[in-house]
Amino acid sequence: MNTKYKTSPHQYWNPYFGGFLLGIIIIFTFYLTGRGLGASGAIKSSVVTVVENVAPKHAESNSYYSQFITDDKSPMNTWLVYEALGILIGAFISGSISGRIKWRVQHSPKITAKRRLIFALIGGILFGLGAQIARGCTSGAALSGMAVLSTGGFLTMLSIFGSAYAFAYFFRKNWI
Amino acid sequence: MGPLIPGGYIPLEWDSIIAIFIGIAFGFVLEASGFSSSRKLAGVFYGYDFAVLKVFFTAAAVSVIGIYYMDYLGYLDISKLYVHPTYLWGAIIGGIIMGAGFVTGGFCPGTSLCAVAIGKLDAWIYVFGIMVGVFIFSELFNLFEPIYDGYNFGNITLIDSFGWNPYWVIFIFTIIAVLAFGIADLVRKKIKSVFY
Numbered sequence: 016m017n018t019k020y021k022t023s024p025h026q027y028w029n030p031y032f033g034g035f036l037l038g039i040i041i042i043f044t045f046y047l048t049g050r051g052l053g054a055s056g057a058i059k060s061s062v063v064t065v066v067e068n069v070a071p072k073h074a075e076s077n078s079y080y081s082q083f084i085t086d087d088k089s090p091m092n093t094w095l096v097y098e099a100l101g102i103l104i105g106a107f108i109s110g111s112i113s114g115r116i117k118w119r120v121q122h123s124p125k126i127t128a129k130r131r132l133i134f135a136l137i138g139g140i141l142f143g144l145g146a147q148i149a150r151g152c153t154s155g156a157a158l159s160g161m162a163v164l165s166t167g168g169f170l171t172m173l174s175i176f177g178s179a180y181a182f183a184y185f186f187r188k189n190w191i
Numbered sequence: 192m193g194p195l196i197p198g199g200y201i202p203l204e205w206d207s208i209i210a211i212f213i214g215i216a217f218g219f220v221l222e223a224s225g226f227s228s229s230r231k232l233a234g235v236f237y238g239y240d241f242a243v244l245k246v247f248f249t250a251a252a253v254s255v256i257g258i259y260y261m262d263y264l265g266y267l268d269i270s271k272l273y274v275h276p277t278y279l280w281g282a283i284i285g286g287i288i289m290g291a292g293f294v295t296g297g298f299c300p301g302t303s304l305c306a307v308a309i310g311k312l313d314a315w316i317y318v319f320g321i322m323v324g325v326f327i328f329s330e331l332f333n334l335f336e337p338i339y340d341g342y343n344f345g346n347i348t349l350i351d352s353f354g355w356n357p358y359w360v361i362f363i364f365t366i367i368a369v370l371a372f373g374i375a376d377l378v379r380k381k382i383k384s385v386f387y
Binding site for chain 1: 193194195196197201206207208209210211212213214215216217218219220221222223224225227228229230231233234236237239241242245246247248249250251252253254255257258261266267269271272273274275276277278279281282283284285286287288289290291292293294295296297298299300301303304305306307308309310311312313314316317318319320321322323324325326327328329330332333335336338339344346347348349350351352357360361372385387
C-alpha cells in the first residue's frame with residue numbers, strides 16, 4: 016500500500032509546504048531583482064516577436080506592439096522570457112521525478128476530449144485578453160503585487176477569484 | 192542593501208541566468224504542488240480541492256511577511272521594490288475576464304506553462320489561446336486603450352491608498368488566510384469527492 020502511495024502520479028506536495036516554498040522564492044526574487052515573478056509577459060513577447068517577423072510594418076505602426084520593439088534588443092531577450100523558460104524546465108524536472116510526463120488531454124469523464132480542448136482555447140483567449148488589460152496575470156499582478164501590498168494586485172486578485180466563482184456554475188459540467 | 196541587481200551588487204549580465212534559475216524553482220514548486228492539473232486547479236471553484244487557495248495564500252502571506260521583515264532588519268529596502276501599478280478599471284475588468292478564462296480553461300498562464308512541460312495537450316491549446324488573446328488585444332488596442340491607460344493611480348500600495356499601518360495589514364491578512372484555510376477544510380468535507 017505504501018509503495019503504491021509513493022508512486023501514484025497524483026501524489027502532490029502538501030499545499031502549505033508548496034505555498035511556503037513559493038513564498039520564499041518570491042522573497043528571493045524581490046531581494047535579487049527588485050521585481051516579482053510573471054508568466055503572461057513571456058507569452059506576450061512571443062506574440063510580439065511572431066507579428067514583428069510576419070508583418071514588420073504592421074507591428075511598428077501598431078501602438079501596442081511598438082512599445083515592446085526596440086532596435087537593439089529582441090522582444091525575446093527579456094527577464095520574463097528567461098524566467099518562463101525556467102518554469103518549463105522546472106516543471107519538466109518535477110514531472111519527470113514523479114512520473115507525470117505523458118502526452119494526454121486531461122478532462123472530466125463527463126465530457127469529450129474535443130469539448131475540453133475547445134473550452135481550453137476559449138479560456139486561454141479570455142485569460143490572454145484579461146492579462147493585457149490588467150497588465151499582468153495571477154503571477155505578475157496578483158501574487159507578486161500582493162507580496163508588496165500593491166492596491167492593484169489585491170484588486171486584480173479579488174476580481175479574478177470573484178468572477179471565477181460567479182461563472183463557475185455555468186461551466187460545472189466541465190469539471191464535476 | 193537589497194535589492195541586489197538594481198543596487199549594483201550583482202552585475203546586470205547575471206540577470207538572465209538568475210531569471211532561468213528562479214523560473215526553474217517556480218516551475219518545480221508549481222508542478223510539485225499539483226498546479227499542472229486543470230481539474231485540481233478548478234477544484235477551488237467547486238469545493239472539491241482547495242490546493243489553489245492554500246498554495247496561493249500561503250505564498251502571499253509568507254512573501255509579504257518576509258519582505259517586510261527583511262526591510263525591518265535592513266536587508267531589503269521596500270521603497271526600491273517595483274510595485275505593480277494600479278489602473279483601477281484595468282485591474283477590475285481585466286481580472287473579471289481572467290476569472291472567466293480561469294473557470295473555462297482551468298489554467299492561468301503560469302500553471303499552463305507547467306502543464307505544457309509535462310505534455311498536457313489541453314495546456315498547449317490553452318497557451319495558444321493566450322497568444323490569440325494577446326493578439327486580439329493588440330489589434331484592437333485603440334478600443335481597449337481608455338481602460339488600459341486610464342484611471343491610473345500610480346504605483347500605490349494599500350498603505351498609500353488607505354493610510355493603514357503595514358504591520359497591521361499583514362497581521363490581519365494572515366489571520367484572514369488562516370481562517371480561510373479552516374473554512375476550506377470544512378467545505379471540503381461536505382462536498383462529494385471528485386477523482387481526477
